[in-house]
Amino acid sequence: MNTINLGMAVVLAVLYSVGFYLLLQRSLMRILIGIVVLGHGANLMLQLAGGPPARAPILGTAPPELFADPLPQALALTAIVITFAMTTYLLALGYRSWVLVGHDEVQDDVEDRRIAERERPEGSMADDTAATGTDDEEDPGSAAASAEPAGTGVAQ
Amino acid sequence: MLALVLAHLVLAAALPLVARRSTRAAFGVAAVLPAVTLVWGLVNLPAVLGGGLSETVAWAPSLHLELAFRLDALGLVMIVLVGGLGALILAYSAWYFGRDSRDAPRSAALLLAFAGAMLGLVLADDLLTLYVFWELTSIASFLLVGQGGLHRANRRAAVQALLVTVFGGLSMLLGLVFLGESAGTYRISEIVADPPSGGVVTAALILILLGALTKSAQFPFHPWLPAAMAAPTPVSAYLHAASMVKAGIVLVARLSPGFADRAGWWIPIVVLGLVTMLIGGWRAQQETDLKRLLAFGTVSQLGFLMVLFGAGGRIGEIAALTMLLAHGLFKAPLFMVVGIVDKITGTRDVTKLSGLGRAQPALVVVSVLAAASMAGVPLLLGFLGKEAAFEAFLHTGGVRGWLVGLGLLVGSVLTVGYSVRFLWGAFATKPGARPVDAQRPAAGLTIPTWIAAVAGLALGTVPPAADALAQRYAAAYPATDPVESGYHLAIWHGLSLPLAFSAIALAGGFLLHAQRERVQAVHAALHSPLSAQRGYEKVVAGLERLAVLVTGRVQAGSLPVYLVVLLLTVLAVPGTALLVGGQWPAGQALIGSPMQIPLAVVVVVAALALLRAHRRFTAVLLVGAVGYAIGGLFVVDGAPDLALAQFLVETLSLVAFVFVLRRLPAHFDNPDAPRPRRSVQVRKGIVAVAAGVFVAVAAVVLSGARQEPPSVSRDLVALAPETGADNVIAAILVDFRALDTVGEITVLLIAATGTASLALATRFDRKQPEGKRSGSGTPDHEEEVRG
Numbered sequence: 012m013n014t015i016n017l018g019m020a021v022v023l024a025v026l027y028s029v030g031f032y033l034l035l036q037r038s039l040m041r042i043l044i045g046i047v048v049l050g051h052g053a054n055l056m057l058q059l060a061g062g063p064p065a066r067a068p069i070l071g072t073a074p075p076e077l078f079a080d081p082l083p084q085a086l087a088l089t090a091i092v093i094t095f096a097m098t099t100y101l102l103a104l105g106y107r108s109w110v111l112v113g114h115d116e117v118q119d120d121v122e123d124r125r126i127a128e129r130e131r132p133e134g135s136m137a138d139d140t141a142a143t144g145t146d147d148e149e150d151p152g153s154a155a156a157s158a159e160p161a162g163t164g165v166a167q
Numbered sequence: 168m169l170a171l172v173l174a175h176l177v178l179a180a181a182l183p184l185v186a187r188r189s190t191r192a193a194f195g196v197a198a199v200l201p202a203v204t205l206v207w208g209l210v211n212l213p214a215v216l217g218g219g220l221s222e223t224v225a226w227a228p229s230l231h232l233e234l235a236f237r238l239d240a241l242g243l244v245m246i247v248l249v250g251g252l253g254a255l256i257l258a259y260s261a262w263y264f265g266r267d268s269r270d271a272p273r274s275a276a277l278l279l280a281f282a283g284a285m286l287g288l289v290l291a292d293d294l295l296t297l298y299v300f301w302e303l304t305s306i307a308s309f310l311l312v313g314q315g316g317l318h319r320a321n322r323r324a325a326v327q328a329l330l331v332t333v334f335g336g337l338s339m340l341l342g343l344v345f346l347g348e349s350a351g352t353y354r355i356s357e358i359v360a361d362p363p364s365g366g367v368v369t370a371a372l373i374l375i376l377l378g379a380l381t382k383s384a385q386f387p388f389h390p391w392l393p394a395a396m397a398a399p400t401p402v403s404a405y406l407h408a409a410s411m412v413k414a415g416i417v418l419v420a421r422l423s424p425g426f427a428d429r430a431g432w433w434i435p436i437v438v439l440g441l442v443t444m445l446i447g448g449w450r451a452q453q454e455t456d457l458k459r460l461l462a463f464g465t466v467s468q469l470g471f472l473m474v475l476f477g478a479g480g481r482i483g484e485i486a487a488l489t490m491l492l493a494h495g496l497f498k499a500p501l502f503m504v505v506g507i508v509d510k511i512t513g514t515r516d517v518t519k520l521s522g523l524g525r526a527q528p529a530l531v532v533v534s535v536l537a538a539a540s541m542a543g544v545p546l547l548l549g550f551l552g553k554e555a556a557f558e559a560f561l562h563t564g565g566v567r568g569w570l571v572g573l574g575l576l577v578g579s580v581l582t583v584g585y586s587v588r589f590l591w592g593a594f595a596t597k598p599g600a601r602p603v604d605a606q607r608p609a610a611g612l613t614i615p616t617w618i619a620a621v622a623g624l625a626l627g628t629v630p631p632a633a634d635a636l637a638q639r640y641a642a643a644y645p646a647t648d649p650v651e652s653g654y655h656l657a658i659w660h661g662l663s664l665p666l667a668f669s670a671i672a673l674a675g676g677f678l679l680h681a682q683r684e685r686v687q688a689v690h691a692a693l694h695s696p697l698s699a700q701r702g703y704e705k706v707v708a709g710l711e712r713l714a715v716l717v718t719g720r721v722q723a724g725s726l727p728v729y730l731v732v733l734l735l736t737v738l739a740v741p742g743t744a745l746l747v748g749g750q751w752p753a754g755q756a757l758i759g760s761p762m763q764i765p766l767a768v769v770v771v772v773a774a775l776a777l778l779r780a781h782r783r784f785t786a787v788l789l790v791g792a793v794g795y796a797i798g799g800l801f802v803v804d805g806a807p808d809l810a811l812a813q814f815l816v817e818t819l820s821l822v823a824f825v826f827v828l829r830r831l832p833a834h835f836d837n838p839d840a841p842r843p844r845r846s847v848q849v850r851k852g853i854v855a856v857a858a859g860v861f862v863a864v865a866a867v868v869l870s871g872a873r874q875e876p877p878s879v880s881r882d883l884v885a886l887a888p889e890t891g892a893d894n895v896i897a898a899i900l901v902d903f904r905a906l907d908t909v910g911e912i913t914v915l916l917i918a919a920t921g922t923a924s925l926a927l928a929t930r931f932d933r934k935q936p937e938g939k940r941s942g943s944g945t946p947d948h949e950e951e952v953r954g
Contacts (some may be wrong), residue, residue: 014871016756019800020863022767026793028859029774031734035727035851037843038835040783044790047820048774051797052862054813058806060870063759065805068884068895075884078895079805082880085899088812089911095816096918099823103925106827110929115831123724126715151318152397152458154263154509156270 015059023059026052039105039115046101050094057087168222168236168290171207172300175200175283179276186272193272194261197279201257204250204286208243215243216639221292221356235354237292240640241420244488245289245413248495251622252409253282255615259503260401262611263510270314270399278405281307285410289417294343294353297418298336301382304411305332311406312398324394327703331381331391339378339418345371355421359643362425369431375418376435383415383469386443390700393450393462400509403458404502408465409495416469416491420476424643427479436477441574443470448581452679453690457505457515457593461498464541464585468494471578474571475556481651482562484641486555489633489656493548496623497540501589503616504534508593510612511605517592522602524594530608531594536620540627542586542676543579543669547627550669551656553579557665562650576668583676584686591680630656727851734858742861745868752871762803769796781834787824791817808896 015023026048033045061080066073068081109115178200186193214220219239226232238246257278264271284303291297305328313325347353349371350363362368379385384392395407406412419436426432447467454460472494475487507530509515512523524531540549560572596602626633634656646652660666679686723729758764773792780786794817801810883903884895892898900908 014752014755014873015867016759016763017867018758018763018767020867022770022800023866024859024863025771025774026859027862028856029777030855031730031858032778032852032855035730035855037727040831041786041835044777044786047790048777048793051793054809055797055800056862056866058801058804058809059866061804062876063756064763064803067805067807069807070884070887070893070895075881078884080876080880081883081895081899082877084806084809084896085904087806088809088896088900089907091809091812091816092911093914095820096915098820100918100921100925102823102827103922106830107925107929109831110932117726120722120724123718123722127719127723151314151321152399152403153513153515154400154506155513156318156399 015056016063019055019059023052023056026055037116039108039117042117043098043101043105047094047098050090050098054087054090054094057083057090168220168238169224169234171204172283172287172290175286176280179280179283182276182279183272186275190264190266190268190271190275191261193275194257194264197275198254198257198261200279201250201253201282204246204282205254208238208246208250211238212243214238215240216635231353232295233293234296235293236287236290236296237356238290240636241417241488241491242290244492244636244640245410245417246286247492248413248499249282249285249289249410252495252499252619253278253285253405255619256401256405256409256499256503259404259506259612259615262609263401263506264399274311274314274399274402277307277311278402281311281406281411285414288414292355294347294355294358297355297421298340298343301339301378301414301418302333302336304406304414305329305336305382308332308395308406308411311402312395314398318397320397324391324397328391328395330707331388331703335378335381335388338374342371342374342376342378346375359422359425364429369429372422372426372429372432373435375422376432379415379418380435380439380473381415382418383412383473384443384466385415385439385470385473386446387699387702389443389447389466390698390703392466393459394700396456396458396462400458400502400506403462404499404506407462408498408502412465412469413472413491413495416472416476419473420487420491420640423476423479423484427477427644433477433479437474437571440470440473440477441571441578443467444474444578445470445574445581448578448585449690451585452581452588452683452686455517455592457508457517457520457589458502460517460585460589460592461501461505464582464589465498467578467582467585468498468541471556471575471582474575475559478559478571479644480559480563481641481644481646482555482654483559484644485634485637485654485656486552486559488637488640489548489555490552492626492633492636493540493552493623496619496626497537497547497549500533500537500616500619500623501541503612503619504530504537504593507608507612507616511608512603514603517588518597519600520593520597520603521600522596523605525596526602526605527594527608529613531590533613533617533620534590534593536624538586538590540620540623542583543672545658545669546624548623548633549627551627551630551633551658553672554660554665554669555654555656557668558654558660558663561664561668572668576672579668579672580675580679583672584679587676587680588683628658630658731851731854734854738857738861741865745861745865749864749868750871751868755867755871760803763800766796766799766803769793770800781836783828783831783833783835786835787821787828791821794820806896808894 030045030049030052033041033048036042036045061083065079066077068075068078068084105115178197182193182197185196211220215238219237219242221238222236224234226234257275260271260274260278264274281304284300284307287300288297288304291300309325309329312321312328314321316322316325343353345367346358346363349365349367350358350361352358381388392407392412396403398407423432444467447463447465447470451460451463451467454463468490472487472490475483475490505515508520508523511527512520514520536547540547543550543553556575557572560568560575562568637656770793773789773796777786777789777793780789794813798810798813798817801807801813883899886903887893887895887898890898890902892902
């Protein structure tokens with residue numbers, strides 16, 4: 012019965028595409044704007060899900076049969092406010108990052124990069140596993156190792 | 168029995184306090200409890216011979232979890248090893264470890280804790296109880312082999328022992344659960360009395376076997392045991408000769424009475440056991456380190472025990488229990504002898520030791536006692552066991568009996584060979600080698616060794632003692648003929664085939680030793696690149712490479728990559744569902760109201776312009792335009808409250824943006840930074856557009872699925888007058904769904920707190936001299952991270 016019309020579907024598609032695209036960028040400010048745009052799209056979709064344009068749901072102004080669905084509106088209203096809260100918080104976060112780091116670029120995780128590039132990490136278990144290499148240190152299973160603290164010498 | 172186990176663990180926890188005063192006293196105190204355990208076990212001997220003692224403690228009754236213990240013949244034999252040899256080895260340790268040894272205090276506590284866990288394992292009559300103690304012993308072994316972790320050899324051996332045994336342990340847990348569930352009980356004695364069958368049970372048995380084979384160092388998992396010789400010698404003597412490595416044997420011994428007739432049970436045990444016996448015995452022929460020689464000997468003997476316990480049959484089980492006891496009583500003193508030799512000469516190397524026998528005749532006598540039992544010389548316990556083992560397989564005969572019997576004969580020849588090699592290596596005067604200087608060993612070292620070795624002699628000369636226990640254990644197997652029912656351990660069975668086998672083994676072993684040069688040559692010729700140790704290393708290295716590969720691929724460290732993966736997943740999974748199951752609604756309106764057209768155009772144009780914006784301020788203004796236009800759309804849609812909120816929020820957001828933008832650079836992109844590649848941006852664009860279109864299509868299809876306006880909305884409108892509000896939205900927000908609104912206010916408060924603290928932190932920083940900054944994301948730190 013009440014579907015989202017084609018025109019509005021195009022608006023939604025544009026808002027979401029732009030939002031996703033900005034979200035994929037490296038500048039923190041662009042990402043933030045992407046989130047705001049996505050928020051706009053989401054709020055609009057919530058409202059549109061209620062049905063085609065109708066009369067405002069205010070008692071006494073129109074018969075209730077002509078009212079727009081009030082439930083999605085109430086939900087969308089909550090969503091708008093929460094989007095705003097998130098926007099300001101992210102804005103403060105981005106600003107803080109800029110103050111501390113000197114730029115607002117989202118960097119790649121250096122440690123993850125290392126793992127991706129390296130064949131295997133340093134101090135790997137395989138180093139300790141392979142019986143290669145000569146242990147010129149004293150035999151830890153010997154009586155000498157048990158008799159005195161390591162490094163001080165031989166059996167009494 | 169639980170009390171006894173717990174006493175071990177509690178005393179072990181308190182032991183470091185004693186060790187702080189004197190490590191020797193700590194070992195002395197630790198030795199008391201295992202000795203008490205032995206006495207307790209021997210006091211209960213009549214009860215054991217009468218059928219056994221049981222104890223059950225409900226642990227979590229609602230989950231049917233209980234700690235069940237049972238003392239039977241097998242348990243008592245293991246108590247002699249765990250308690251009796253434990254006490255001797257702990258007493259020996261008091262003199263073995265130096266007063267200043269850093270490893271001694273923790274070794275004392277860990278050895279005692281291990282003794283407790285091992286006691287729980289051998290007494291457990293519940294599969295899960297057994298598993299808990301099983302893993303506890305693995306952990307104790309890891310810590311004892313690893314020592315302080317200062318030496319690479321220790322770390323390597325400890326990790327190998329842990330990986331191999333825990334791998335087996337985990338598969339075993341799965342098998343235990345399968346077995347317990349298909350039997351309907353986890354009580355071992357009940358399962359064995361009425362063994363379940365079926366495909367699941369076969370799988371369970373094989374999984375359980377994995378646990379037993381790894382724990383008892385069976386081929387191809389055996390290399391961890393020789394590697395574990397990096398531990399101090401008393402630890403090797405206790406864990407890796409006398410007790411822990413028998414855990415797998417005990418498990419097989421516990422379950423065999425129920426499953427020995429299943430091919431899926433006895434074939435792998437007997438085959439792998441024989442292979443292990445031969446490989447271990449063969450490798451022992453060429454070891455020059457006395458301790459590793461004994462370790463391969465242990466591997467070989469464990470294989471022997473596996474064969475005996477897994478094969479079933481009355482005489483076979485009599486032999487098995489006797490050999491189990493005998494092995495502990497000869498292998499522990501042999502290890503203690505190695506410790507003494509190492510202690511008084513400073514070496515364990517066969518090629519360096521010479522002339523020690525002449526200097527230390529007493530040590531030779533005790534070694535000969537133990538080694539002779541290992542070789543199966545009459546009058547010693549090892550002889551009784553081996554004789555019974557030959558009898559078991561030759562008596563049943565058939566292809567299986569003869570094959571296994573001959574296999575055991577070859578294994579025994581090798582056993583005699585390395586027994587002689589051990590004595591020769593430790594004590595003989597070798598031509599060309601300088602006699603070693605040796606001090607007198609402390610009495611604290613020799614007395615425990617003598618006690619253990621003499622026990623083997625005493626039990627060997629008085630066969631009825633061991634026979635009583637062995638008969639009791641073998642009673643689980645019905646005798647099939649009079650020979651089986653009448654079999655008893657004895658020094659003299661008359662001239663028989665087993666006696667001939669024993670003689671051949673002894674003669675062959677001496678011959679093997681006499682021809683040792685040729686044996687070495689054969690060994691060198693047979694050297695193959697395929698070794699179990701190499702296999703283990705390959706597996707571990709391969710696992711690690713796989714982990715790095717997966718981590719490197721999955722965890723790229725780049726947020727855009729993660730997002731793309733998320734979006735593609737959305738497209739792939741719900742997108743496919745939409746394509747397959749979605750239905751495009753009929754009678755689709757082009758536009759809801761003419762007023763929507765100009766507003767929609769503003770939204771689309773402003774949004775698209777956002778993509779081209781390079782100045783931050785332009786972008787913020789454009790996003791504001793989008794917001795206001797959407798507010799307009801809300802008005803058209805009949806949602807004045809939404810529009811009001813939207814205008815208000817948009818204005819506030821603009822103000823907030825402007826506050827921040829005054830401090831940020833005008834452009835998004837740092838002019839010095841390299842520009843992102845065009846192809847990358849195009850790909851990002853394609854993903855973004857696909858995801859955006861998916862959302863729009865989903866919105867149309869899903870909203871088209873609705874048949875009628877929701878009844879709840881009608882109710883809300885109908886009930887609104889009762890709240891006293893004209894505006895239905897207001898009624899919903901502050902009355903019908905007031906709790907949601909409280910939640911919303913909470914979110915606002917949290918966000919405001921966060922925003923304020925971030926802003927205040929920046930102000931605080933600015934007041935600090937020399938630009939000192941709080942937080943760990945400073946440029947200095949960043950540089951440090953990047954290396």
